[in-house]
Amino acid sequence: QKEVEQNSGPLSVPEGAIASLNCTYSDRGSQSFFWYRQYSGKSPELIMSIYSNGDKEDGRFTAQLNKASQYVSLLIRDSQPSDSATYLCAVNVGGSQGNLIFGKGTKLSVKP
Amino acid sequence: DAGVIQSPRHEVTEMGQEVTLRCKPISGHNSLFWYRQTMMRGLELLIYFNNNVPIDDSGMPEDRFSAKMPNASFSTLKIQPSEPRDSAVYFCASSFGGFTEAFFGQGTRLTVV
Numbered sequence: 001q002k003e004v005e006q007n008s009g010p011l012s013v014p015e016g017a018i019a020s021l022n023c024t025y026s027d028r029g030s031q032s033f034f035w036y037r038q039y040s041g042k043s044p045e046l047i048m049s050i051y052s053n054g055d056k057e058d059g060r061f062t063a064q065l066n067k068a069s070q071y072v073s074l075l076i077r078d079s080q081p082s083d084s085a086t087y088l089c090a091v092n093v094g095g096s097q098g099n100l101i102f103g104k105g106t107k108l109s110v111k112p
Numbered sequence: 113d114a115g116v117i118q119s120p121r122h123e124v125t126e127m128g129q130e131v132t133l134r135c136k137p138i139s140g141h142n143s144l145f146w147y148r149q150t151m152m153r154g155l156e157l158l159i160y161f162n163n164n165v166p167i168d169d170s171g172m173p174e175d176r177f178s179a180k181m182p183n184a185s186f187s188t189l190k191i192q193p194s195e196p197r198d199s200a201v202y203f204c205a206s207s208f209g210g211f212t213e214a215f216f217g218q219g220t221r222l223t224v225v
Binding site: 034044049090102 | 207
């Protein structure tokens, strides 16, 4: 069974702090990794994708990938109350025919 | 682009009734996914299609569930007969190729009473 694991949280950080979200996956053959944000009552929306080992930065968001450790993380700098949401890690398994598996998500709360 | 379109947005039905959920993927996308989301189990993959062909339906909970994709622009998820434990939000998502990100529809909130 191919799995994606995340801490469910809730993770609470003060406004302006760095929020760190983590994810591990079981399929060593996975090549594509994504972070989605989901507000309550809404559908998941893509915020970051990463395909190579190392860091990828986009504004206040940085995704980090370590394939040897089967580990993906998302850092949110200068956290804002509007970042309060559930963050879902998604991993492609099954190669080019694209089976996308999600973790259960980490609930982030940013306190003003 | 209008994005992934799902209908209906909300569905309330009585136990035993047939329910059909509909999805129109983004034009040009060749992968389509059906997910179910509950508080307890999170976002579960039910089935996914590649080029209109079902690739993996191992997530379909039981024979009461069926999905079809008759063409590249339309898919249905059917539950017959429905049960209260089927109550959840059902999402459809599509992507262009297996390695790329998926885009979600607004979801269908199903309540079976």
